[in-house]
Amino acid sequence: MKTKNIFKLLFFFFGILIFFSACTNELDVTPKDDDEFLSEDFYASTDSYRQALAGIYGNLSLTGTTGPASSNLQGIDAGTSQYGRTLWYLQDLAADEVIWSYENDEGGAVKAIQRNTWSSSNTILLGFFSRAMFSVALTNDFLRQSSEENLASRGHSAISSEIKTYRAEARLLRALAYYHLMDLFGKAAFVTENDPIGVYQGPEYNREQLFTFIESELKAIEGDLVGANQNEYARADKAVAWMILAKMYLNAEVYIGQNKYTECLTYCNKIIGGGFSLASNYSYNFLADNDYNEAGQNEIIFPLVVDSKVTQNWGPTTVIINGEVGSLEGNAVALGVDNGWGGALRVRKQFADKFLNGDVPLTDKRNTLTTEGREVEIIDVGDRDSGYIISKYKNIGVDGSRGGVHFEFVNTDFPLFRLADVYLMYAEAVVRGGSGGTMGEAVVYVNALRNRANSTTITSNDLTLNFLIDERSRELHWEGHRRQDLIRFGLFTGGNYNWAWKGGSPNGIALSSHLDIYPMPANNMAANPNLTQNPGY
Template identity: 75%
Template sequence: MKTKYIHKFYFFLGFLFILSACTNDLDVIPKDDDEFLSEDFYANPNSYKQALAGIYGNLSLTGTSGSGSSNLQGIDAGTSQYARTLWYLQDLAADEPIWSYENDEGGAVKEIQRNTWGPNNTILLGFFSRAMYTVALTNDFLRQSSPEALEARGHTSKVGNDIVAYRAEARLLRALAYYHLMDLFGKAAFVTENDPVGVYQGPQYNRAQLFDFIESELLDIEGDLVAPQQNEYARADKAVAWTILAKIYLNANVYIGQDKNTECITYTKKVIGGGFSLASDYGLNFLADNDFNEAGKNEIIFPLVCDGIVTQNYGATTVIINGEVGSLESNTAELGAQGWGGALRVRKQFSNKFLNGDVPLTDDRNTLITAGRTADIVDVGDRDSGFIITKFKNVTSTGEAGPDPTFVDTDFPMFRLADIYLMYAEAVVRGGAGGSMTDAVNYVNLLRNRAHSATISASSLTLPFLIDERSRELYWEGHRRQDLIRFGLYTGGNYNWAFKGGSASGIALPSHLNVYPIPANNMAANPNLTQNPGY
């Protein structure tokens, strides 16, 4: 089983060593090869674990000298934090949250939540650059930890078998970055450790090429990864690789025009058989001690770490929890955060998924606060309109607030078992082989029973049901845009939501918005990149 580990200091320490220099070029080309790690650093065999920690740290931190520091020069630290920008591009761009302060990031937030973005949007630049930096860090680590490099330093026996798992984890993190780039942008520059040192402007890979690489990488490293739930907290294991594979297979029709629901069932079954179980209470997944309460031990497959003291930054959970503090409500104590005066609310279409009678109002997943508020948001700047939620909290399961009222302790659950259950059910409904409708219904009802909601029968397990159920279970966890695209509900006018396309009532979106534009700065830095159609 996972054990509580001083992981937050561990990540910070590794990040400090690896990312001590800043990147001037917004294609994340280091100023020189010394940006990464010198031979002196690797003279110590213990440094390999610290270097691996730095790659993990790139998912949680932005720099090494406080919350406002960034190793990507020219971009605001918050605008390049991995989880925060991913959350913006997956959830804020869809039908769930809305951000009150639309001029933030020079209007970039407004463009994302109104679906009016272009290649100069700084949030797009931040995520693309941060993901490519994971690629660059991984490539350097793999070069430095090759059998030849270890032998030259006399480290082969000193690092033992650990280095095999370290290298597999690094390759998984690179595959994760390319998975997100494939999903969001449809293409990316492709560079591996096999390219010469100093080569960072890789050729452009399209979705099919990225899909093949991600799939082959994860299959190749499967045997070298630690078994499910046997690694230190927040480090990847086989289940994380299986989850990413299940994700790309479930979305394969979008990515490569092929049905791979059978493969999705295969890999969700692997995760389900990996010893995970649901936390007894839904809310445990989103608390300040979700690193070691029931959720962290049993349900969360892969978190991005956050600590209010050691890893202070304006990442996803800090933004979410401070944003949940309402403009009318005195709910700072409940959330364990001082708040930002009603920064986040929900769109009417989301709140209706809990209020339209499909689930009881007492469903535990319903964290809406509606008293004294209206569901409709006419003016985005009116923080008193629209319902708010209290899903994520900077409070532990024993009621203790996190040590800092701004920078939260709550880890971001990138992957958890509940999603796997819903993915399995969807793949079965879509006709994948190797699963059963009985198991699919059972998995959905396990989630509903935990939430004290109404159970369903097989006749109710349909695609329209599942897209709404995924929202009820997984809202604000960074999945929504991807889900709506897979169901054919993101672009076009079959489903509109408040401020979709910039209109208060929502309008149809052109199909090219199913992928984001390649950021202009990244294209300028790498002439191999071409712009997506429509931009």
């Protein structure tokens, strides 16, 4: 079982400051630093390796060193470069579940994402690509600094076994960044610790090359990672590596044109056997104490840390919870924030229908829709009084108390990976013909989720791909999976499934297939001539 989170307190950017001189051009974007530390001075202390590792983790949560509005990426706003927030925009705001009322935010970048009219100049694309490459650069420098040769030269040989685990975690975080870049952009600049310092502009790796690297990297480090569900909360262990592999294999037909559902089942089975269990209450995954309640201890496999005191940031759950506050309802305190943003987030009709069309009972606890006094249709995106709202995430603990000390910010961690997703991946891989699982077991796993939600149970006859794509939305909505899921099911582009404001039309229109991959950001291409634009842009 995960230990109570102490590592969370180290999520600050002191450790990151030392990397800037080594990382500047690997990012294809320029970091800012007014107070660089010399690596040799910093690493004279053995504690510094843990702090430096915390800095790499911190890059998933923070954007700068001087508060939530600061950005350590030159020329990129904190709101458009926070890892989890931009990932959430690109996976969920671009799909059929959520809509953002203030379309002029970020210079219209939000409007372009949610209407599927983006271009290579979109600042949200630039922000995520640059932030993910920052993770790569930070990891590369950490691996150079923690080599056996450098440890010995500093007299740190006695801690080499502990550093071995740190290095494995760092390599996993680099693999995670490349996994997201592969999924979203289909390519990335490829740089590792083995490239000489001073070689900054890595060659372009396509999806097949990235897939091969991530797969081999995660398998190579497995033995050096802490056992599944055994590390400190918010630190990676074997199960996080297995999760990335399972998701890669589930999507392998999209990524590399190969069926790898059997491999997906292999890693789903490893995770399921890794000591995790469902929290007794669905909502526990999305509360302010989800770092140590049942969900944090047992169901959440890997979170992005959010803390209103230690890691104040404009990340995904701060945006979501403030955005959930309705323009009509006055429900800010009930969600655990002071005021909220007055109807910033609402749901699209097609998402609401997944709970209201009779496929599940109204008692399904995953349904947190507020419908009273509202119309489901959103005719005008800027009309915050139209459309239903939800209250899935809250800055409230299990005991009902508000989380944290600064209620504009929240204490609710973002569950990037959790066991419920593994159950649904297992079921899908079985339905798609993978070996290593059974239909009977798949039904058991799906029904475990539906029983927890006080929903109806299913039989093997109900377990179809059409059922699963809707069930994934009911279980995993607003958790950063939807675009990827729709692409895998052939429903994101084309006209087989349209949703409100798809393609910019109130009723939705067909999308060109080239939109299954985002364009390479123009600024990153300008900084690295090895990068080429994706087809259609």
